Amino acid sequence: MEFVRLLLLFFHFVGLAVLIGGFLAQLPAVREGRARPATAMLHGALTQVVTGVALVGVAQGALDKEVDNAKIGVKLLVALIILVLILVGRRRPLSTPVFMTIGALALVNVGVAVFWT
Template identity: 80%
Template sequence: MEFVRHLLLFFHFVGLAVLIGGFLAQLAEARRGPVRPATGMLHGALTQLVTGIALVGVLQGALDEEVNNVKITVKLGVVLAALVLILLGRRRPLSTPVFMAIGALAVVNVGVAVFWT
């Protein structure tokens, strides 16, 4: 089961890279005006959501490890907020501040993961 945890963690990091990479790739475009988030950003956020939930399930269920439920709830809320903004941006272009909020939320999620023990 440890292999499954590592595999999920690997794909969780891939989702993070796709989300932040898509954001950075569109940063110059966003400075010129409204922008629609890239499809990769949507896929990265969804990958993070699915693998994050699966990681918690594996840790609590199969490996019988305790997780910090408050931290996980905060991380879930942050990725859901980013996902909502991305989905809104798929319908109509987002203003620069709203688009920047997606990148900020992604970075905040990394900060929560790293610094919240």
């Protein structure tokens, strides 16, 4: 089961890379006033949410590890806010501050994962 956890963690990191990479790729369009989240950002955010929930399930269920539910709750809330902002931005252009919030929240989620012990 440890292999499954590591595989999920791998795809969780890939989702993060796709989300932040898609965000960075859209920055030139933001300067031109066309702030729309890329499809890659949507896929990265969805991957983050799905693999994150699966990681918690595997850790608590199969591996019988304790997880910090407060930390997981914060990370899930931030990921869902990112996902909602991306979905809204795919329907209509976002203002520059709202678009930049997506990238900032993605980095906040990394910070929570790394520094919250």
